[in-house]
Amino acid sequence: MFKFIKRLILCALLLAVAAAAAIALLGYGEYKNITDQRSLTSVLAEVRAKEHFTAYDDLPGTYVKAVVAVEDKRFYKHRGVDVIGIARAVYVDLRDKELNEGGSTITQQLAKNLYDINNRSIIKKVAEAFIAIELEKVCDKSEILELYANSIYFGDGYYCIYDAAKGYFGVEPAAMDEYQCTMLAGIPNAPSVYSPTKNLELAEQRRQVVLRRMEE
Secondary structure, three states: OOOHHHHHHHHHHHHHHHHHHHHHHHHHHHHHHHHOHHHHHHHHHHOOOOOOOHHHHHHHHHHHHHHHHHHHOOOOOOOOHHHHHHHHHHHHHHHHOOOOOOOOHHHHHHHHHHOOOOOOOOHHHHHHHHHHHHHHHOOOHHHHHHHHOOOOOOOOOOOOOOOHHHHOOOHHHHHHHHHHHHHHHHHHOOHHHOOOOOHHHHHHHHHHHHHHHHHH
């Protein structure tokens, strides 16, 4: 009986490894397909050519710290994909029996936005991870944050930090105060929910989450 169980476990492990390998291969193929249609170089050039592109040096330090704290606290320790973060997210979701944690890094979110990857199939998710890894090879961390701020959706039709800062607060990004920085850092998690023009109470609750993450 013990030998049978041992063999059964071994077979299950082999099947799991084979499935993971197949998914990785399919995901890599999808990554190649996506980037062959639009190269990473051209996509990055499109973002940097935006009329109101905001340079990293014009992003307030408070905003940068807030984004890293609430979206990807291990941002400076990984190279695009955070295995520890994914494991933690899976654990929290299983413990709470609901999807509370995403596990996506800032770089993965950037990859998703650059290529408008809305299909959340596991193959697309793997392709997104490959793009994130490639992004980390060609961009340093400050460039990743710069591109993120210029391509993330902030609600109300604002697809970059300049438009969001001007639209919500009437100021340019460099002039944002602590309140405005922490408010904008929280919106992209769910723009239709946390937009201050839609529901200021929920937006403020999300800002408090940002502040707690920064304190932690």
